[in-house]
Amino acid sequence: MESTGETIIKSTAEPSKPSPELRPTETYNPYDKSTVITKLQERKSEKHPLRIAFFDVDSTITGDREKTNLIRKKLEDLGYVVVFVTSRTEEMIMSKEQQEKSSSLKRPMAQLGKDEQGKRVTIDPKDVEPEGVLDPDIIAGSTGSRVLVKQKEGGYQVDTGFELQMKMESEAWRTGIIKLINYINKEKLFCQPIPIEDAQNFAKRETDVFPPNFRIQVNFPNLESYQQFLEKINQFKLTKRSDLLSQGLDASSVENVLNLKITDDSKPTQKKFSAYLTPTHGYKARAEEEIVKQVCERLKIGREDLEILIAGDSFPDLGMGLYGGLDTNATFILAGQSRLTQPLITREIDEFAGVGLKAVKNRLSQNGQGRYEFKPPLLKARKLVIGHEAYPGTSNQDSILAFLNELH
Numbered sequence: 001m002e003s004t005g006e007t008i009i010k011s012t013a014e015p016s017k018p019s020p021e022l023r024p025t026e027t028y029n030p031y032d033k034s035t036v037i038t039k040l041q042e043r044k045s046e047k048h049p050l051r052i053a054f055f056d057v058d059s060t061i062t063g064d065r066e067k068t069n070l071i072r073k074k075l076e077d078l079g080y081v082v083v084f085v086t087s088r089t090e091e092m093i094m095s096k097e098q099q100e101k102s103s104s105l106k107r108p109m110a111q112l113g114k115d116e117q118g119k120r121v122t123i124d125p126k127d128v129e130p131e132g133v134l135d136p137d138i139i140a141g142s143t144g145s146r147v148l149v150k151q152k153e154g155g156y157q158v159d160t161g162f163e164l165q166m167k168m169e170s171e172a173w174r175t176g177i178i179k180l181i182n183y184i185n186k187e188k189l190f191c192q193p194i195p196i197e198d199a200q201n202f203a204k205r206e207t208d209v210f211p212p213n214f215r216i217q218v219n220f221p222n223l224e225s226y227q228q229f230l231e232k233i234n235q236f237k238l239t240k241r242s243d244l245l246s247q248g249l250d251a252s253s254v255e256n257v258l259n260l261k262i263t264d265d266s267k268p269t270q271k272k273f274s275a276y277l278t279p280t281h282g283y284k285a286r287a288e289e290e291i292v293k294q295v296c297e298r299l300k301i302g303r304e305d306l307e308i309l310i311a312g313d314s315f316p317d318l319g320m321g322l323y324g325g326l327d328t329n330a331t332f333i334l335a336g337q338s339r340l341t342q343p344l345i346t347r348e349i350d351e352f353a354g355v356g357l358k359a360v361k362n363r364l365s366q367n368g369q370g371r372y373e374f375k376p377p378l379l380k381a382r383k384l385v386i387g388h389e390a391y392p393g394t395s396n397q398d399s400i401l402a403f404l405n406e407l408h
Contacts (some may be wrong), residue, residue, distance in 0.1 A: 031155035056312035072132035090141035096124035101155025145214035145282030170213035176256035266353035290326030335397030336387030
């Protein structure tokens with residue numbers, strides 16, 4: 001299909017430059033007065049295990065509302081502080097009360113309701129979402145490209161140290177990436193940003209959230225277009241800056257080529273191909289690493305002192321589950337009915353939507369039905385539980401609940 005002007009969109013993302021008073025200093029850190037540190041300090045003083053749960057939301061713990069709430073309750077009963085590492089934007093899983101106390105969030109509330117004309121309207125997420133997905137101790141939203149830390153006195157503070165790792169303000173990053181997409185699409189329509197990436201759609205009340213600060217989701221018409229898009233990006237990264245400019249690539253796009261990570265989120269069996277575009281440090285495993293680092297520094301503990309439970313269902317969760325929180329005592333549960341199950345357990349399959357899995361599978365050893373050990377090079381091994389293989393016939397939620405019941 002030839003590219004048309006209809007696919008070109010403007011980047012109108014709200015600037016998110018950290019305020020000077022919120023930049024990390026020797027005296028300020030958003031974790032210092034956070035609920036996560038408060039809870040873990042209390043458990044440390046009582047000599048209880050120090051536990052953190054890094055959970056994806058959609059298709060991992062969602063489905064039946066009561067089961068979602070029960071999963072959250074069981075996690076907290078087991079002493080886990082809860083971190084949601086999700087593709088949802090941060091305001092989607094934060095109650096109105098907490099948003100109003102979150103001075104550093106600087107994003108409009110999600111339009112999660114609809115009026116009689118079918119237009120999106122702003123309502124309290126508590127009115128539509130189960131309690132189990134709201135107001136966790138930490139939110140790593142927009143596919144882990146932003147980290148918000150819940151405070152003891154209420155509200156969330158942006159982890160501005162993590163934000164600075166994105167290397168530029170969100171408006172500049174989004175503008176450069178959108179221009180890069182439009183440049184590539186001049187040849188033909190390789191990919192198209194989804195509707196939420198155009199702020200005008202939010203203003204017209206046609207989409208539920210404002211464009212994410214540091215993430216752009218794109219859909220591909222087929223696997224071939226996806227692979228060609230990846231090839232073009234790789235070619236750009238190997239090309240001299242001056243040559244890219246001479247080819248007509250915008251200067252802001254050139255700057256962003258080297259600050260771009262592409263994370264697959266396809267559903268190959270449904271012939272649906274999509275990906276998340278983020279800065280190179282803005283993804284789920286990196287957000288998990290940031291949080292573990294901050295917790296260890298604040299509590300003055302080693303990584304081996306932490307018990308980490310990770311749960312997810314899709315490709316963005318695989319890196320978080322296998323490579324996030326390195327050298328902790330980690331267990332990764334792949335939720336029942338995950339699209340990743342067959343590629344991981346079937347010997348003849350070595351890729352997922354064109355992304356190679358051989359290196360991962362070579363480091364897996366089976367220790368029982370649905371139970372595996374994953375050994376990264378030179379690092380502490382971790383457990384992998386494949387939901388509906390370990391607990392036959394279970395759905396995403398039921399597999400998580402079955403595992404948590406074992407921990408009890």
